Amino acid sequence: MSLLQKLKNRVRSKSIHVCFVDVGSCNGCDIEVLACLAPRYDIEQYGIYVHNNPREADILLVMGAVTPQWVDKLVAIWEKIPEPKAAIAIGNCPISGCVYNRRDSYIDPPAAKHIPIAAQVPGCPPRPTEILAAILSLAPTIFENYEEKKR
Amino acid sequence: MTTYLYEKDLRQMKYNILISTRHDLMVREIADRLGVGPNQVRLAMIRRFDMSLLENLPSRYEQGQKMADAGSRVAKELGCELFSRFIPFVEEERMQALCSEVRDMIDTGLPEEEAITTGKRRIREAILQ
Amino acid sequence: MKKTVDVSIPIGPMHPCWKEPIRLKCETIGERVLRTEVELGYMKKGIERIMRGRPWQEVMFLAERICGICSVIHNMVFIEAMEGISGIAVPPRAAYLRVVVNELDRMESHILANFSYCYTIEHETLAMYLLNVREIVLDQLERITGSRINTAYMIPGGVRFDITEEDAAALLAGLARVEEDVERYTRMFATSYLIALRSRGVGTMTREKAIEAHAVGPTGRASNVPECDLRLQHPTYQKLGFTPVCRTEGDNFARNMVRFDEVMQSISLIRQCIGQLPEGPIRGGGACTAGEITYQGEAPRGELTYYIKSDEYGRIIDITVRTPSIMNIEACTHHMINDVTSVADVTSTFISSDPCVACTER
Numbered sequence: 001m002s003l004l005q006k007l008k009n010r011v012r013s014k015s016i017h018v019c020f021v022d023v024g025s026c027n028g029c030d031i032e033v034l035a036c037l038a039p040r041y042d043i044e045q046y047g048i049y050v051h052n053n054p055r056e057a058d059i060l061l062v063m064g065a066v067t068p069q070w071v072d073k074l075v076a077i078w079e080k081i082p083e084p085k086a087a088i089a090i091g092n093c094p095i096s097g098c099v100y101n102r103r104d105s106y107i108d109p110p111a112a113k114h115i116p117i118a119a120q121v122p123g124c125p126p127r128p129t130e131i132l133a134a135i136l137s138l139a140p141t142i143f144e145n146y147e148e149k150k151r
Numbered sequence: 152m153t154t155y156l157y158e159k160d161l162r163q164m165k166y167n168i169l170i171s172t173r174h175d176l177m178v179r180e181i182a183d184r185l186g187v188g189p190n191q192v193r194l195a196m197i198r199r200f201d202m203s204l205l206e207n208l209p210s211r212y213e214q215g216q217k218m219a220d221a222g223s224r225v226a227k228e229l230g231c232e233l234f235s236r237f238i239p240f241v242e243e244e245r246m247q248a249l250c251s252e253v254r255d256m257i258d259t260g261l262p263e264e265e266a267i268t269t270g271k272r273r274i275r276e277a278i279l280q
Numbered sequence: 281m282k283k284t285v286d287v288s289i290p291i292g293p294m295h296p297c298w299k300e301p302i303r304l305k306c307e308t309i310g311e312r313v314l315r316t317e318v319e320l321g322y323m324k325k326g327i328e329r330i331m332r333g334r335p336w337q338e339v340m341f342l343a344e345r346i347c348g349i350c351s352v353i354h355n356m357v358f359i360e361a362m363e364g365i366s367g368i369a370v371p372p373r374a375a376y377l378r379v380v381v382n383e384l385d386r387m388e389s390h391i392l393a394n395f396s397y398c399y400t401i402e403h404e405t406l407a408m409y410l411l412n413v414r415e416i417v418l419d420q421l422e423r424i425t426g427s428r429i430n431t432a433y434m435i436p437g438g439v440r441f442d443i444t445e446e447d448a449a450a451l452l453a454g455l456a457r458v459e460e461d462v463e464r465y466t467r468m469f470a471t472s473y474l475i476a477l478r479s480r481g482v483g484t485m486t487r488e489k490a491i492e493a494h495a496v497g498p499t500g501r502a503s504n505v506p507e508c509d510l511r512l513q514h515p516t517y518q519k520l521g522f523t524p525v526c527r528t529e530g531d532n533f534a535r536n537m538v539r540f541d542e543v544m545q546s547i548s549l550i551r552q553c554i555g556q557l558p559e560g561p562i563r564g565g566g567a568c569t570a571g572e573i574t575y576q577g578e579a580p581r582g583e584l585t586y587y588i589k590s591d592e593y594g595r596i597i598d599i600t601v602r603t604p605s606i607m608n609i610e611a612c613t614h615h616m617i618n619d620v621t622s623v624a625d626v627t628s629t630f631i632s633s634d635p636c637v638a639c640t641e642r
Binding site: 161164167168171172173201202203204206207209210211213214218236237 | 317318319320321324326328491492493494587598599600602606607609610613614640641
């Protein structure tokens with residue numbers, strides 16, 4: 001491993017930019033992600049920044065079962081995120097569709113059908129600490145030695 | 152031809168809004184009142200209104216029935232304020248013109264029923280055009 | 281009449297300030313917004329269609345998942361509607377506990393809404409203060425119901441868990457902290473020059489417009505429509521001697537101040553409930569039967585209407601939900617935003633009406 005790669009690994013594990021997109025949930029998961037911003041959980045001490053801008057994000061949090069309007073737009077958002085990137089499914093909805101996955105509904109789950117999902121946090125909704133733990137445990141493994149793996 | 156980047160065809164989604172129970176009742180009531188089929192009313196709504204207005208139509212319709220056109224019987228029959236302010240099918244200026252036309256007809260001696268029928272036809276044309 | 285439009289500015293569906301996806305298309309002349317068109321469909325799941333033909337035991341949880349922020353009131357209105365159909369009586373202790381949980385939910389929702397507003401006008405300090413206070417309220421909610429967001433606390437004929445002496449003491453202690461903090465933040469909000477410049481006189485809606493668009497909740501009450509508070513008609517609230525908060529300005533500032541005042545009011549309501557809490561059981565009996573009802577309750581955002589038709593086994597045949605955000609988003613986009621002087625105020629005006637897209641589309 002080169003010195004440059006080591007430096008990159010270190011920097012990347014301390015600076016994770018997060019973007020969240022709600023693709024049709026009950027917004028219970030949205031407010032739990034927002035609660036992560038609260039000084040009580042203080043995600044910035046771990047170097048996680050929430051900008052909600054896909055063009056500068058590393059990690060995309062996907063919430064909600066996929067509604068028809070999002071089928072193409074979710075892919076567009078995913079493509080806008082620069083490499084290296086990962087998507088985390090928050091809550092039951094992007095994993096299975098949860099209670100909405102019934103006859104007569106308009107949704108099209110799971111989210112993994114549309115974009116590659118790296119990790120899943122089940123729960124309806126999951127607690128902020130669980131979301132935080134998922135981001136923190138996933139980011140270093142995905143972004144470690146990214147340039148070497150690509151080669 | 153201009154192609155839009157993010158614009159989507161919203162007609163199916165607007166139709167989905169209009170088929171829930173409360174909306175359906177309202178659409179049928181309006182269709183009965185105008186004397187046209189419910190699908191024509193739906194089409195006029197989908198063409199004119201944006202999605203949040205569509206979602207809000209039943210409560211606007213209820214408010215309209217409670218409060219609109221309290222003053223005169225002719226205006227109530229025609230739905231002057233109901234179809235312009237509460238359910239904005241027709242612009243207010245045009246609706247005012249149509250209503251005053253009907254009032255003029257009554258003033259010049261035409262029987263009230265006949266004038267209202269003519270007025271209703273004009274309003275129907277304005278809504279469906 | 282055709283109006284000349286310079287440019288149509290799309291805002292959304294993904295916006296750094298908004299928690300939920302919605303798309304506004306603002307047609308502008310220079311900086312002035314003429315007309316706003318709303319594009320929905322980002323959250324349309326068709327919950328009402330899923331609910332039909334299912335037993336109430338399932339619909340109860342589906343009703344709660346219409347909206348995550350105000351899940352308690354969806355639960356409460358659905359359950360009280362089913363009780364109204366079947367003639368089930370609620371023990372007095374359970375009725376008071378329902379009010380306690382409902383008011384806690386209202387507090388967290390209002391604080392979240394004011395957080396969003398402060399975040400949108402880039403007053404991040406106050407936003408973070410408010411978000412931290414909200415955690416204390418959520419702790420109390422979790423202490424009573426066992427869950428932070430989707431609580432499923434109410435069931436026909438009562439509530440799930442009783443409240444012990446310790447719980448009540450801890451609840452009151454938590455509320456004292458919240459009261460102290462929110463009082464300070466209200467003062468900060470009311471006296472800050474920066475906030476006044478961004479909020480006072482922006483996005484005004486008159487009483488006539490509010491009534492025409494049927495604006496409800498804090499949005500309506502900020503425009504001087506106090507009678508839109510449906511808690512006036514709820515039997516338990518009538519016992520508690522409730523009077524709605526009301527302001528006359530109808531601008532962004534008034535809407536936020538109404539929410540701040542309602543948080544304080546909720547605290548005093550909970551204190552009253554805990555003080556008067558009668559002894560007795562928390563669960564009665566009863567079975568859900570056939571019937572038809574239109575039931576309304578006051579959600580944090582305004583009036584919430586359930587129309588329910590059930591069969592003799594308690595299955596839901598037909599259901600329609602009319603949520604407050606439908607009216608408020610419509611009133612906001614067609615009456616408030618048209619007044620704002622610059623495009624920069626569009627987002628903050630929109631957020632000030634406390635829009636909840638998940639409610640709107642279901």
